[in-house]
Every structure is written in C-alpha cells, then in structure tokens.
Amino acid sequence: MKRSLGAWPLLLFTALAFGAPAVVMVTGAFDRGTETLALTMQGGYLLALLNSVKLSAVVAVLGAVLGTVLAQAIVTSPWKPLREGVLTASGVLANFGGVPLAFFWVATLGNSGLVSGLLGLPSGALYSFWGLALVYLYFSVPLMVLVIAPALDGLKPQWREAALNNGATAWHYWRYVGLPVLAPGLLGGVVLLFGSAFAAYATAAAMGAGTVLPLITLKIAAALSGDVQTGFENVGLALSLDMVLVAALVMAVYLPLQRRSTKWLQ
Amino acid sequence: MVAVATTAEPIAARGEMPRLWRGVVLALAGLYFLVPLGAAFWFTAYNRVTGFSLAPYAELWSAEGFWSSLLLSLGLAAATIALVLLLMLPAMITVRLAAPRLRPVLEIICTLPLVIPPIAFVAGYSRSVALAQDLVAPTPFWATLTAMRSTTFPAVLVFAYVILVLPFVYRSLDAGLRTMDLRTMVEAARNLGASWPHVMFRVIIPNLRSALASAAFLSLALVLGEYTMASIMGYRPFAVWIVSISGSKGQLSVAVSVLSLLLTWLLLLLVSRGTNRGRQA
Numbered sequence: 001m002k003r004s005l006g007a008w009p010l011l012l013f014t015a016l017a018f019g020a021p022a023v024v025m026v027t028g029a030f031d032r033g034t035e036t037l038a039l040t041m042q043g044g045y046l047l048a049l050l051n052s053v054k055l056s057a058v059v060a061v062l063g064a065v066l067g068t069v070l071a072q073a074i075v076t077s078p079w080k081p082l083r084e085g086v087l088t089a090s091g092v093l094a095n096f097g098g099v100p101l102a103f104f105w106v107a108t109l110g111n112s113g114l115v116s117g118l119l120g121l122p123s124g125a126l127y128s129f130w131g132l133a134l135v136y137l138y139f140s141v142p143l144m145v146l147v148i149a150p151a152l153d154g155l156k157p158q159w160r161e162a163a164l165n166n167g168a169t170a171w172h173y174w175r176y177v178g179l180p181v182l183a184p185g186l187l188g189g190v191v192l193l194f195g196s197a198f199a200a201y202a203t204a205a206a207m208g209a210g211t212v213l214p215l216i217t218l219k220i221a222a223a224l225s226g227d228v229q230t231g232f233e234n235v236g237l238a239l240s241l242d243m244v245l246v247a248a249l250v251m252a253v254y255l256p257l258q259r260r261s262t263k264w265l266q
Numbered sequence: 267m268v269a270v271a272t273t274a275e276p277i278a279a280r281g282e283m284p285r286l287w288r289g290v291v292l293a294l295a296g297l298y299f300l301v302p303l304g305a306a307f308w309f310t311a312y313n314r315v316t317g318f319s320l321a322p323y324a325e326l327w328s329a330e331g332f333w334s335s336l337l338l339s340l341g342l343a344a345a346t347i348a349l350v351l352l353l354m355l356p357a358m359i360t361v362r363l364a365a366p367r368l369r370p371v372l373e374i375i376c377t378l379p380l381v382i383p384p385i386a387f388v389a390g391y392s393r394s395v396a397l398a399q400d401l402v403a404p405t406p407f408w409a410t411l412t413a414m415r416s417t418t419f420p421a422v423l424v425f426a427y428v429i430l431v432l433p434f435v436y437r438s439l440d441a442g443l444r445t446m447d448l449r450t451m452v453e454a455a456r457n458l459g460a461s462w463p464h465v466m467f468r469v470i471i472p473n474l475r476s477a478l479a480s481a482a483f484l485s486l487a488l489v490l491g492e493y494t495m496a497s498i499m500g501y502r503p504f505a506v507w508i509v510s511i512s513g514s515k516g517q518l519s520v521a522v523s524v525l526s527l528l529l530t531w532l533l534l535l536l537v538s539r540g541t542n543r544g545r546q547a
Binding site: 003004005006007009010011013014017018020021022024025028069070073074076077082088089091092093095096097098099100101103104105106107108112113114115137138141195198199201202205206217220221224225233236237239240241243244247248251 | 287288291292295298299301302303305306308309310352353354356357359360361364365368371372375378379380381382383384385386387389390391392393394397398425426428429432487491492493494497498505508509512516519520522523524526527530531534535538
C-alpha cells in the first residue's frame, strides 16, 4: 500500500474519469431492460452502424493494400532521401485527421472545389460512400506505411535470393515466403486502420456527411446534442455501447497479433 | 489518431527491381497526397472576384473568435500537459522502483483510451458530469463543479483530455525511462543524502527531458486539433471555431486548416528531433 503510493493519484483519477462514464454508459443503455439496446439495432440506427462498419472495413482493406505497396516502393528504393521524406510525411499525415482534413477535401472535391470543377464531377460526389472512403484513406494509407515499413525491412534479401536461385518466380516468392512472414503485420494494420476509421467523427461531422451517409458517430452526436426529443440521451449511450463492443471485438483480434508480429521482427 | 515511431533501419537495395513499377506507385501516391494540399492552398488564395491574393491569411488574425478560441485551446493544452505529467510521472516511477505488480494495470489503463472511440467516451463522460452536478446540488461542491464547467475555462474538458492523451504520454515516458538505469541513479542519489524532491527535480527530470518534451508536444498537437469532445460538451476551442466559421467564411476555414497542417508538421518534427537526440545520448 505504502510502496505504491505514487501510483494512487493516477489510479484514482482514471477510476473516476474513466470508470464513472463506463458505469453510466452501461446503466443508461440498460435503463429499460434491453429495450433501448434493441432500438439501436433496428431502422436508421442499424443502418448507420452498418454504414460505419462497411466504410471502416473498405478503408482498412484498401488502406492496408495501398499502404503496403507504397511502403514497399520506398523501402526498396536505393535513394535514401525519398525514404526518409515519405516516412516523415507519413508521420504527419497519419496524425492529420479531424477538422482540417475535412476542409482540405472540401476545397479539392467539394461542390465548389478546384478538382471537382476541372473534372466536372456531379455535386455531392464527395459526400457519398466512396467520397468519404477517399478522404479517410488520406490518413489511413500513411498510417499503414508507418506500421508495415519495419516489417518490410525485416524481409531479408537473402530469402528472396534463395528463392530465386531455387527457381521460384517473383509470384512464388511473395506467395510462399513474403506474405506469410508479413501476415501478422498486415492483419494488425488492417485492424488498426479499421479502428481509427470506425472512431472518426470530426472529419465526417465537419464535412456535414450525415444527411447523405449516416454514420454511427454522427447518430450518437445527434442523440446527445438534443436536437431530437429529450429522453434520447440513453439512445446515445446505447449506441456508444454498441460502438465500444465492436471496437473491443476488433482489438481482441489486434492485441495477440501485435504481440506475434513484434516477436517476428526481433 | 495514432502516433507510430519510425524506427525502421535502412537496408541495401535489393538487386534488380522493375523501376517502372516503383515510379508508377510513387507518382500516383504523390498525386493523391499533393493535389489536396495544392487545391486547398489555391482555394484560399484565388477567387473569381479578387483574383489571386493572400488576403485570407492576413484577415485570419483579426477574425472574430480567432484569438479567444486559440487561447482557450492553448490554455486547455497547458493544463492537460501539466496534469497528465503530474499524474503519470510519479505513477511510472513508482511502478518501476517499488510496485512492479501494478505494471499490467498501468498498461491496460493506458491502452483503453485507444480502444474506446472518443465519441463513445464523451457520451458517458458528459452524462456523468451532469449526474454529478445533480448529486452535489445541495452541497457547497455545487459551486465548485459549476465553476469547472464554465465556458471561459472548462476544467471538465481538461480531465477528458488527460484520458485522451494518456496512451501517447505513456509511450513517450516509457521510452525515456527505458534508456536510463533509474534504480541505480535513485539509489546513488539517496545514499548521497538527496531528498526525494531533489531526486525528482535534479536527477530524474533532467534525464527525461526529451521524453517529457515529446510527450508535451504530442499532447499539444492532440489537444489543439480536438473537436469531438469539445463540440459534444458545448465548448468552443480552436477546432470547433473553425467549423463554426466554415459556413460563412469558407476561404478562412481552409486557410486555418492549411496553417494547422503546418503547425502539426512543426510539432511532430520537434517530437522526432527530441526522440532522436534522446537515442543518441
């Protein structure tokens, strides 16, 4: 007790600031038995949850593939400044989400955007499913580059040489050597990308995407901000609980994988 | 947002690679990542009426609400950094020196905020604050809690931000503590008669300078860009202000976004500088 005194302020603080909301969320979601939770599993709420999951899944898989290809391009490049530059830029862009990201894309492909004018895109193209996916990839691809570049560095050139000397084609090498070694890192990256796209709220909110493509984060905000009738706060809490459950499920996959991939790279 | 350190080591080029393939990938990536940057800048600098001008960047500084929201964000960031370090530093040192059994607990606490989506957290958090207010209504604590919810300086938002930045601060400090032999240092200092405050401020903190700096800069970047929690709880720091002017002053909101990208770049550059120097030392 006395020995761990220094840790007590932190433990007390998190018990209050993290524990109280968790208790409130669960009790609020179950305020009328399972009725409120059941309500979030139908109609517009279910649609929003499915939209969020679909969007995050598409962004995660596309982002993982594109990020890996880009990482491979810079990792194998003999020109070192290119590699350093792309990695630094990835570090910035992976952390560049939220409101500014939304306005960058509104200025590019929004209804009065520069590129949408040049391409003659129909109005509202940015606010569709694929428009939002394009925006989310802007931080997902750099995140994948950061995650997978060390793993790609871990692929020893000798493995490739050995495979080629034994008569393997490039396809054989990737199918039987490269991808199996990278698999934990790739899967971990997919999960990480899914989590960050799933939790993203600020970008979609700042773009005003809710009317065309309802997402669960936007539904929670609407339920909390009270522009619907009172008593809907508990719906917001139940929706939040849905989100936490999905995120926890995804993390349950991620953590063991992360442990395995760090083992590989040592 | 997830910060991932770029620790990859360079390797030698791998024999003959089809150069065309790499060129195409890099060109497409360059197009995708640079076009929005260029378009955003052009959007702020050109319109059909006035032609090319950098006026939005000058107008910015006198825009209504710019300074008050920026100062609020900076104040929140400073309070968040101070509080999170005050809580984390003793806890992490204790876990290393005296209570290694608490280590898994600390790790879980500092991973949870990454798993729980911020909007779900703030849904429960804002409700808890409201409930607490009802609970303390008949007591003198009511005035305290009301003051903590004031719009001039919402302390309740600082507590939420501390939770938000915990994982990043934990990682920075953990990396810093890994590079030093804490136990030997503390025992040496104590045997020479140094008091605990002396050990803390003259021995531990100077050795952790770069880790503390990177924790602070990461927290600053996160708090400056934070929109979700502040907007749900009804406060108006910088990110919320940008959204609130976007309807009437589109050019201005994009101009602020360009500046905030530059600021993020600068802050993260400082973080990586700090980490590199820490590694060399």
